[in-house]
Amino acid sequence: MEHLTLLIGVVIVTALAFDFTNGFHDTANAMATTISTGAMSPRLAVAMSAVLNLAGAFLSVQVAKTISGGIIDEKSGIRPEVIFAGLVGAIVWNLVTWLAGLPSSSSHALFGxxxxxxxxxxxxxxxxxEAVVMKVLIPAVASPLVAGAAAALATRLTYRIGRNADPESTRKGYRAGQIASAGLVSLAHGTNDAQKTMGVITLALITGGIIAPxxxxxxxxxxxxxxxxALGTYIGGWRIIRTLGKGLTDVQPQQGFAAQSGAATVILASSHLGFALSTTHVVSGAVLGSGVGRKGAxxxxxxxxxxxxSWLITLPAAGLVAAGATAVADQGTWGVGVVGVLGLLVCAGAYVLAQRNRVDHTNVNDVAPVGGSAPLTPAVAGAGAFDAFGGELAATIPAPAQAAPVTRKAAL
Incomplete structure (x- = not known):
């Protein structure tokens, strides 16, 4: 066994940086509906999710083994600098989609x-x-459909069961259920997604001869x-939380509970089987299913x-960035340095751009303003278009002061 080299150390640090971006990119998977319905305060929600993400990382290693020895042939002559270039491609795509507020897959960015x-x-x-098809592509298509169908059925069932109950008591009960189901999704996310970085680091250690294949x-x-x-989760990917919590459908506590319960079941079952699925795909499918399942939503x-x-292009887009990074990194030490500097510049640029239109725990549940100041009315919130490149609900009509009064019928 060889000692840890500087290059492998750089790969490990980069893998952990990717894991950090995965955390804040995918916080919405667990907490978006809980935050949007007011079941928990934003800061408390992401703190709980961070703790459970850490705990979930210790529950299984099946997905990690899929990464380290399933998708990539660890005996094919792959070198640490190749893994480094792949991680840079994944980080760049994560930051681009985060800026756009799009819940794309961190997992598929890594695979790509x-x-x-x-x-x-x-x-x-x-x-x-074969492993890519069976354990990545097929789950990518099937998991959001399964989670969406489960959430739609569960939503219809919850509303049917509670149709004669006191509305306020029902909302309180389902808000408590949301907290429990959000915790389960957070645990499942740590079990599935944290393992992907474990697998990458393990692959790097194997290629460096530090541990056995x-x-x-x-x-x-x-x-x-x-x-x-966990640290990335606590930072909070507020832009994507807003998209999942407010941008897809108007989520009520019953829907949030149904969506999170269905998503957690699918994620935990897949982790047990070693399927490296996208928690983003699963939760997004579940949220959409909950909207389909509620009459009038x-x-x-x-x-x-x-x-x-964005889901369709994530894997090839990250792959293209990584392919270019590999071509440069393969030139030697200076190539690795150039790729690293370019990656840092992208990170810095993403941060600067994000400050121009900041979304954080104080405004994550706000409906985006029209004309830069006044809040949207309910009718506008239902009709506004989502700007995929700005990460916010874009104004598509004149400011409220000039608009016609909103009737109850229009608001619904």
């Missing part, structure tokens, strides 16, 4: 980055195509990956369509 880098570095024989992630890898994701299919488009 690793696959694109491997194809350039060692060729097609370095990728297990087929090894489980060491305890320090599990702890560091879980901690990085507004489902914003335009936003859903833009999300679906």
């Amino acid at each position: 980055g690793l696959i694109g880098a491997t194809l350039v570095a060692v060729g097609a024989h370095g990728v297990h195509g 087929g090894s489980n992630p060491p305890v320090w890898v599990i702890l560091s990956a879980g901690t990085a994701m 507004v489902v914003r299919w335009g936003t859903a369509g833009r999300m679906g488009l």
Whole structure:
């Protein structure tokens, strides 16, 4: 066994940076509906999610083994700099979609980055195509459909059961249920997504000859990956939380409970089977299903369509970025340095751009303003278009002061 080299150390740090972006990118998966319905305050919600993400990282290693020895052939001659380039591709795509407020898949960004880098570095024989199809692509298509159908049925059932109950008591009860189900989704997210970074770090350690092929992630890898994701979760991906909580459908507590319960079931079952699915796909499908399941709910299919488009291009887009990064990193130490500097510049640029239209815990539940000041009326909130490139509900009509009064019928 060899000692830890500087390059492998850089790969590990970059993998943890990706895990951090995964945390704040995917916080919405667990907490968006809980925050949007007021079941928990935003800060308390992300804090609870962070703790449970860390706990979930210790529950299983099946998904980590899918990454380290399932999708990529660890004996194909893949080198640490290739893994580094793949991670850079994934981080760049995560930041782009975060800026746009789009709940795209951090998991598929990672898969795309690793696959694109491997194809350039060692060729097609370095990728297990069958594993990609069976454990990535098929779950990517099936999981949101299954979660959406389950959430739609559960939503219809909850409203039917509670149709004669006191509305206020019902809302309070389901808000408590939302907190419990959101905690379960957070635990499931740590179980599935934190393992992906564990798998990448394990793959880097194997390629560096530090641990034997087929090894489980060491305890320090599990702890560091879980901690990085927990920190990212606590930061809060407020832009994406707003999209899932307000941009797809108007979520009521019954819907939030149904969506989160269905999503958690699908994620935990997939983690047990070693399927490296996207928690973003699952939760987004569940939220849409909850909108379909509630009679009279507004489902914003335009936003859903833009999300679906981002899902389709995530894997190839991250792969292309990673392929270019690999071509540069393969030139030697200076190439790795150039890729690292460019990655840092992208991170800095994303942060600067985000400050121009800041979304945080203080305004995550606000409906975006028209004309930059006054809040939208309920009618506008239902009719507004979601700007995929600004991450906010865009104004599409004159300011409220000039608009006609909103009637009860229009607001619904």
